[in-house]
Amino acid sequence: MSRLEILKTYKIYIGGQFPRTESGRYYQIQDGKGKVIGNICMSSKKDVRNAVSAARKTFGGWAERSAFNRSQILYRIAEMLEGRRDQFINELMIQGSSKANAEKEIDLTIDRTVYYAGWCDKYQQLLSSVNPVSSAHFNFSVVEPTGVVSIIADENSSLIGMISLILPAIAGGNTCVVLASEKLPLCSITFAEVLNTSDLPAGVVNIVTGKRAELIEPMGNHMDVNATVYSGSNADEIKKLKELAVQNVKRVKTYNKKWMNEESQDLYMISDLQEVKTTWHPIENIGGATSSY
């Protein structure tokens, strides 16, 4: 006798909760044979706003976590991903991936998570400097996270094209609001479930699903978002995001990379979402008559 399968309800992820979209709307995605895979939340502008609020609320706390602690949490994400490896492979295959590609994608996702976990307490030393100013001051520059980042994930990838943008943002102490791939949204919500069991504070990563044509605007023009990250090559979308960025001088970073390449990860993706802060303080008696060392 066959058992009736329990179907998963795919919801969105805001502030550590899994609400449905406040709009009550949904859209359906289908597999290659036209069979409906699931009803996906068609998030609204209001969902994006809620997500930004959650991201802002937790920003200070996440940025102030010790770098070592952030590193451990990212590593914990990798552990949780590993435990759900088969689930991701299954979801990737439902969405049209071959088994070999699905395995490659989840393995790279896990390894990339470990890669960025390692960066959490190292990029600071590479991106910071002590500056030999001519006056009697101790002067140094450190990097600090840019703030709340809106991320437009790669439309042609369910998992790797999304995590490749999220990881450098949160490794660097930013919080984010992510718009998942419209046509391949399944892994984004499963990834949210991973995050939710990884000691990542609520609100550091928020994920919404829905229509790109509708949601790019609120993702790009929210006045409490400090930077927008985009993966893809759609010139109209890029132009639109850059225009929306103007009203509060958002930083806009666009990438058009093959995320399945192992090389598509680096220190510079972290530094793209960092601000350089330079601090000056006087030094007593440097160069004066009392210098005697």
Add this chain to the structure above:
Amino acid sequence: MAKKTDKKISSWDFSPSPEGISHIELKDKYDLFIDGKWVKPSSGKYFESINPSNEEKISSVAHANQADVDKAVKAARKAYNGVWGKMSGKERGKYIYRIARMMQEKARELAVIETLDGGKPIRESRDIDIPLACNHFFYYAGWADKLDYAFPNRKVESLGVAGQIIPWNFPLLMAAWKIAPALAAGNTVVLKPAESTSLTALKLAEIIEESGLPAGVVNIVTGFGDTGAAIVNHPDVDKVAFTGSTDVGKIIQKAISGTDKKATLELGGKSANIILEDAPIDQAVEGIVNGIFFNQGHVCCAGSRLFVQESVADVVVKKLKQRLDSLYVGNPLDKNTDIGAINSKEQLQTIKKYIKIGQEEGAEMYQSPCSIPTKGYFCPPTLFTNVAQSSVIVQQEIFGPVLTIQTFRTVDEVIQKANNTPFGLAAGVWTDKGSRIFNLTTKLRAGVVWANTYNKFDPTSPFGGYKESGFGREGGLHGLEAYVKLS
């Protein structure tokens, strides 16, 4: 020279001590510097550069139009493809060193022209603007053959033609901040100085000509906003670097949104200067004065919002008023002068508009009783107390010698107030306690934080803002990133 009239402290007067102007060489009329030659503007138009301290004309300057900008960009492209883009870093560096040295040789002349043209006190142009400008070239010269060390694990390439637009508050220094790193990284340049302060950029063009830098590597096109727009919108410009107001910065960001042009924007500010109760008060008062009255307050990072802890507010404000009364406002060429001329008639009107708004908002105003020259554009140093976070004069950048004063009780409160602005350029913190300094400097969302000092600059020290104060850094290792492509 204006004499002080305030009876309270006018126990001494200064004898006038003006810097001589006989040794400077200025032409009656300046053309555009394009492709290593001085060329007439295709518009045939020239505009006057005015001495803001006496409203007299100093010289005429060419107004470049779109055709001139196109000519300059073509020259820059030709120089990039033909010479500069291919030259070894070592040779590029030597040219930049040579420019730095020649600027040093002419430093006094440059300082006097800067003061004549822009109105800033000769003490500042002589001791700060010009030396820093020279040092900036000298500093970046040395990077030209060491770029591979700056970006680990990456191949470093130049971008191409950089279009650069600079403001009128630090004319030569801003030209140096823009040109030096661009050249060091192997780019060629089209630079537009601000219309009210073109002269030191044109003197720099003469130095560049004299240095033998290949034709077209640096082109200086003078003009107004239309000239700047032509640079920003030129399709063959690879990089736009702008220092100026947030409003214009946004126009530029929008203008290039459909392109792949790389941009650096160094925009406005409304920086907090925070005095805690354990601060060395007399030093802090000097820091407040330097923070807001340096260069007549025409400083993007000016400490224009003062926050004083309630327990010391009375004494700080009292000492500040006393200090205000002793500031010398007058002839910028006089070595005694603390506060020179406001850069232009328009800017003086803007400042006066804000002073009026402040009074209408119900804030309490204090101005130094100093006498100011009858000719020229001058504004006495001005304080406003009894202001709110929501006051226009607290929220908007005035870009003049106007300080708003607020009080606070706790450190958390002042952090919140200081950060409650769309800007994020700079901040100052005054306290004797080290751990408190780092608490504040860490939590203030600003690109430059001065602890127990203010308005210090250095070529090795990265400068630039958070939030709506712009993006990208100028100065230091971090300033190179704006002019390179990594692969």
